[in-house]
Amino acid sequence: MGMTMSEKILARASGQPDVKAGEIVWVKVDIAMMHDLLGPWLVDGGFRRLGGKLFDKDKVVVVSDHCTPPATVQQADILKFTRDWARQKELPYYYEYEGPCHQVIVEHGHVRPGRLILGTDSHTCMAGGLGAFATGIGSTEMIGVLLTGETWLKVPETIKVVWDGKLPQGVYSKDLVLKTIKEIGHAGATYQTIEFSGSAIRGLSMDERLVLSNMAVEAGAKTGLIQPDETVADFLRSKGVLEELDMIKSDDDASFIKTLHFNASDLEPQVACPHEVDNVHPVSAVEGKAVDQVYLGSCTNGRLEDLRIAAQILKGKKVSKNIRCLVVPASQHIWMQANKEGILDILTEAGCFVNMPSCGACGGFTSGVIGAGEVVMSSSNRNFRGRMGSPRGEVFLGSPATVAATAIEGIITDPRKYLPKEVRV
Ligand SMILES: CC(C)[C@H](C(=O)O)[C@@H](O)C(=O)O
Numbered sequence: 551m552g553m554t555m556s557e558k559i560l561a562r563a564s565g566q567p568d569v570k571a572g573e574i575v576w577v578k579v580d581i582a583m584m585h586d587l588l589g590p591w592l593v594d595g596g597f598r599r600l601g602g603k604l605f606d607k608d609k610v611v612v613v614s615d616h617c618t619p620p621a622t623v624q625q626a627d628i629l630k631f632t633r634d635w636a637r638q639k640e641l642p643y644y645y646e647y648e649g650p651c652h653q654v655i656v657e658h659g660h661v662r663p664g665r666l667i668l669g670t671d672s673h674t675c676m677a678g679g680l681g682a683f684a685t686g687i688g689s690t691e692m693i694g695v696l697l698t699g700e701t702w703l704k705v706p707e708t709i710k711v712v713w714d715g716k717l718p719q720g721v722y723s724k725d726l727v728l729k730t731i732k733e734i735g736h737a738g739a740t741y742q743t744i745e746f747s748g749s750a751i752r753g754l755s756m757d758e759r760l761v762l763s764n765m766a767v768e769a770g771a772k773t774g775l776i777q778p779d780e781t782v783a784d785f786l787r788s789k790g791v792l793e794e795l796d797m798i799k800s801d802d803d804a805s806f807i808k809t810l811h812f813n814a815s816d817l818e819p820q821v822a823c824p825h826e827v828d829n830v831h832p833v834s835a836v837e838g839k840a841v842d843q844v845y846l847g848s849c850t851n852g853r854l855e856d857l858r859i860a861a862q863i864l865k866g867k868k869v870s871k872n873i874r875c876l877v878v879p880a881s882q883h884i885w886m887q888a889n890k891e892g893i894l895d896i897l898t899e900a901g902c903f904v905n906m907p908s909c910g911a912c913g914g915f916t917s918g919v920i921g922a923g924e925v926v927m928s929s930s931n932r933n934f935r936g937r938m939g940s941p942r943g944e945v946f947l948g949s950p951a952t953v954a955a956t957a958i959e960g961i962i963t964d965p966r967k968y969l970p971k972e973v974r975v
């Protein structure tokens with residue numbers, strides 16, 4: 551019997567020739583990632599009591615993103631603690647004000663196919679878009695990882711999600727993953743891997759693939775994997791990663807707990823309605839709903855291609871007078887590239903407010919929170935009650951195109967009316 555990608559990565563990490571889903575294995579971690587909010591200020595007490603020596607500072611990456619720039623004194627204190635901790639420990643990889651951790655670790659080449667990456671954030675699974683087994687762990691668990699570089703994991707079963715066909719114009723990987731989550735349910739993949747495959751997935755760019763792996767956890771999954779290929783290799787080479795990559799793949803005779811088939815060619819834009827990510831409907835079912843704010847950003851959909859799509863839709867148009875349009879590029883690198891391409895000018899001229907990269911508005915942490923009764927159309931990954939501020943607010947999730955079209959009309963809008971009719975390449 552062959553092995554799945556998850557089984558292969560965890561076999562290597564546990565130093566065994568093979569492992570099977572359901573087994574509990576002791577694994578060596580390639581990258582331990584923490585962010586400011588669930589990082590050093592929470593782990594430090596226990597870490598020091600147990601010896602306070604890092605297993606390998608080259609494998610520990612800390613990113614300050616949730617509290618940047620701080621909006622409260624407590625956030626400023628957390629940020630200072632995190633910065634001082636990284637300096638005292640002489641960490642070579644500490645990033646601050648660069649953007650959400652998941653995007654930052656991808657851009658800096660920490661994520662590579664076949665690696666085992668554990669982070670103190672649920673969307674750590676995004677790294678699976680490059681073929682790494684990546685998952686979130688609690689801060690207490692992280693103390694053990696920081697001290698020993700090891701932990702235990704149960705090898706997950708894998709749900710294979712096959713998307714064949716070709717995405718039509720105006721339909722994107724966000725729509726594809728929302729539809730997938732609707733079918734699986736918000737807890738339907740609990741402690742399982744979702745492996746995305748099929749011709750529609752192979753055709754996706756690096757930016758689009760990361761949307762899928764990012765949102766795997768919204769179906770409860772341990773991680774979301776995509777078989778690495780030349781798209782991944784080209785991306786990593788562009789980031790200066792020149793080593794030979796472990797182009798891991800599931801064997802043809804690997805055992806999957808179930809396989810779901812979808813056809814991308816007849817997919818419409820999808821919207822997740824309050825207050826669950828699996829409460830998904832075609833945009834036609836919610837068109838016309840008035841919003842107060844649109845948010846284009848986050849580690850889910852704040853990348854360059856997302857900003858390009860929004861600029862294509864908003865160029866020469868104006869954001870509705872009734873709403874605020876908040877744009878937050880997912881990293882400084884993306885911000886600079888968007889600036890060079892004139893995208894930030896187009897968006898600003900249309901009436902968007904372009905903020906600096908951070909988790910701020912996405913999780914209701916710093917700038918951009920919503921008040922009672924306010925409605926948001928967001929390109930992010932979660933719409934739980936209170937997610938972006940007031941528990942009496944409402945968050946709808948959609949693609950960057952849906953967000954941009956909604957910005958123009960001030961009501962939830964099908965983006966296809968703002969795009970040329972032809973099938974995109
Ligand atoms: C703050 C943290 C608990 C959280 C996560 O783990 O995902 C955040 O990044 C989010 O997206 O909700």
Ligand code: SF4
Binds near residue numbers: 850
């Ligand atoms: S989902 Fe939002 S809050 Fe969580 S890491 Fe991504 S940008 Fe930050």
